Amino acid sequence: MIEKKVNSFACQCGCGFNNTSLDFIDIILGIEKKYACCIIVTSGCRCRQHNKDIGGKDDSRHTYCDTCDFTTVPIAMLKIISKDLDENWEGGFHYYPEKNIIHLDRGDKRRW
Numbered sequence: 001m002i003e004k005k006v007n008s009f010a011c012q013c014g015c016g017f018n019n020t021s022l023d024f025i026d027i028i029l030g031i032e033k034k035y036a037c038c039i040i041v042t043s044g045c046r047c048r049q050h051n052k053d054i055g056g057k058d059d060s061r062h063t064y065c066d067t068c069d070f071t072t073v074p075i076a077m078l079k080i081i082s083k084d085l086d087e088n089w090e091g092g093f094h095y096y097p098e099k100n101i102i103h104l105d106r107g108d109k110r111r112w
């Protein structure tokens with residue numbers, strides 16, 4: 001289970017870049033457990049080149065590997081989780097309702 005999760009955080013260009021810490025992955029697994037849903041990581045680590053290729057911000061947290069964008073199955077859970085994280089998460093958080101994605105990172109506490 002954790003193995004599968006670790007792999008889902010790897011850079012999607014295929015370069016294999018993945019320094020995501022196990023305790024960050026544990027947090028994600030904890031959210032799945034708390035809400036009895038499945039979290040699908042849509043973007044985890046990004047190497048500089050891939051970040052650039054997909055139009056990420058220059059200093060995107062994704063290049064630090066303490067970050068993920070995710071959606072959930074069932075999708076209805078995303079809004080509920082987003083409320084929880086918005087209130088309680090001590091790092092960066094943003095919910096993109098139009099894309100059905102939550103961005104979560106361990107940088108400074110930010111909302112945008």
Ligand SMILES: [Zn+2]
Binds near residue numbers: 011012013015016046
């Ligand atoms: Zn890459």
Ligand SMILES: [Zn+2]
Binds near residue numbers: 043069104
């Ligand atoms: Zn993101």
